[in-house]
Amino acid sequence: MMRSRSEDLFETAEKLLPGGVNSPVRAFRSVGGIPRFIDRASGSRIFDVDGREYIDYVGSWGPMILGHAHPQVQEAIRKAVERGTSYGAPTVQEIALAKTIIDAFPSIEKIRMVSSGTEAAMSAIRLARGYTGREKILKFEGCYHGHADSLLVKAGSGIATLGIPGSPGVPACLAELTITLPYNSTEAFRAALDRHGKELACVIVEPVAGNMGVVEPAPGFLETLRELTRQHGIVLIFDEVITGFRLAFGGFQNLCGIEPDLTCLGKIIGGGLPVGAFGGSQAIMDCLAPAGPVYQAGTLSGNPLAMAAGLATLEILGSRRDDYAALNHRTEELCNAIQRLFGAADIPLRINRAGSLFTLFFSDHDVVNYETASSSNADRYAVFFRGMLERGIYLAPSAFEAAFVSFAHSDEDLEKTLQACAETIETMKGGL
Template sequence: MTKSRSEQFFEIAERLLPGGVNSPVRAFRSVGGIPRFIDRAAGSRIYDVDGREYIDYVGSWGPMILGHAHPQVQEAIRKAVERGTSYGAPTVQEIELARRIIEAFPSLEKIRMVSSGTEATMSAIRLARGCTGREKILKFEGCYHGHADSLLVKAGSGIATLGIPGSPGVPACLAELTITLPFNSVEAFRTAVDRYGKELACVIVEPVAGNMGVVEPLPGFLETLRELTRQAGILLIFDEVITGFRLTYGGYQNLCGIEPDLTCLGKIIGGGLPVGAFGGRRDLMDYLAPVGPVYQAGTLSGNPLAMAAGLATLDILSSQRADYDVLNHRTAELCAAMGRLFQAADIPVRINRAGSLFTLFFSDHDVVNYETASLSNTDRYALFFKGMLERGIYLAPSAFEAAFVSFAHSEKDLEETLSACAETIKTMKGGI
């Protein structure tokens, strides 16, 4: 049998790259099969090297809220390229993007640009430790905040997908400084603050978890985090790398009315180019060098290409703020229709949704934290994933990731997705 071009490229990639990929989940190991090598993308669609077309619900893991290759964003990048790709010096564009972001987030007075979400969370935690003089941090099981050493303890995303508890290479002394608790557990958090409050520099949390699959905060959870951290002098960090500009123009904090001390951003603010940012109150941010003692630097921070793409993206999103409600409603309708298809087939699922994010858990338990997420039937998800892929629907190759609906997804796209879902369910009946 003649091998597909993706199969041929993957064989070459495995000789050159660990696992054949540059980010572990892309290897398809938890769902089986060979990863598709993507040749191009436009709107809601991606196209692989074999010429196959897919409706894309990965969206580069979140940033493509406008769809792929949006003409306005592409033109902004083209103009930026003509002026040079990197200067390692200040630009007007980074000032303007910072201003736009600060205007959208009431809790932000100053921000610093970096090149990834991992850099943002790592730097925010260093800043919190520097400001407070404390060393311990607290995170929640299943929340993934990038691959910095202290943050891989009981992380979600690829760690959950690969079924490993953390990572070799993380010194035990660093792991000991990281306290992990169940997401959505007010009781566990109260106990931890009582025990460790004076040692904790910060609490970092995804206000809506997106890396164990989508899990919304239960009523009172974030409110309790804010109240108790403020009382104990602990800095509260919201990791809004996924949720920033995804659920509304701003962050989830705009919707819930809770202001953290520091916020981490990425993905959408770069319009598809590598970017991250962290920011917060002026007094905290002024602890950063060169005005303060906490050092952080980056050659490509605020690079002109990412700034141009981010500005163009926020320009468009700002002009269509009301459309977020439409996008969120259409995503809700898609999830409800999928749920009815599974119910009719007597296949237990829980579809968790927040705005235009959703995760389909093959479980008969409500998913409210990592423990309940881990009860999901990953073998059944792999069957569903393969069936949808064969029918031209590209979902995350992991049961513990979010699906992303973009403004580029049309009614026709959603109808085709539901049709593919119905056909896939037929093949799953009687399966695992």
């Protein structure tokens, strides 16, 4: 059998890049096979270097809510390129994007642009520490906030146990400053605050988890976080890098009515270019340099190309804010149809969905936190993933990520997806 171009390219890439990729999940290690090298994308489709076409449910891991290569976004980038690619100085566009975001988030009075979600989260934590004068932070298992040292720490199930590094290279002294709790456990959170409340600078959480797969907050969970952090003078940070402008025009906080002190954003606000941001109350944000003593900076922060792409994207979404309900409903119908197919085949499956985000967990129990997510059958997902890929459906090459439906996905796309799903299930039956 002839080798594909993707195979040849991956062989070359492994000699030049660690693991052959620039971000670990792209390597297909958990699902088997080799990654597809993408040549171009348009609408709901991506095309690899071997000429294969796929209906894309990764969407660059979330930013492409309008679909790939949206003409208005492309035109905005073209016009920006003609004026130069980077200035390292203020622009009108960064003011316009900041105003658009602030208008969409009642909790944000001021905002700082950065270049990634990771940078937004690490900067928000530094700001919280500077604002409160405290050092410890609290996060939840399975919530990913980027790869900054403190945020890779996993403390385990016991609140009394000191954290240990979740990755080689993370100093133990940072682990000791990070408390990790089970997501959706108000009991564990109350106990942690009884012990550490006076030492905590911030609590950071994905209001809807998306990095252990989609997991929604249990009733009362976020309300408890808000109430108790306020009582203890702790900064509450919502990481809405995934959910910002994904579930509604604004964030999940707009839907649940809970206002955090700081919000981290990324993905959609960059329209496919590298952008992150964090914002909140004026009192906290004015602690940032040059207004205050907490230092944060970035050469490419507010990059004119990224600002143009983000602004164009949000302008389109703003004009379509009433269409979110239809997008979310179409995603719900897709998930219900997939669930019926697996039910008819008697293959255990749980689908967690929030708006146009969903995850298929091969499990016979509900998935409500990292422990229940990680106990799902990742090997069975890998078989499903490969079957769908062979049939032209591009899903996340990981059992613990979200799938993204965009405004560009057509009824025909969804029908083809369900047909591919039905065919893949037939092949899976024999191997169970």
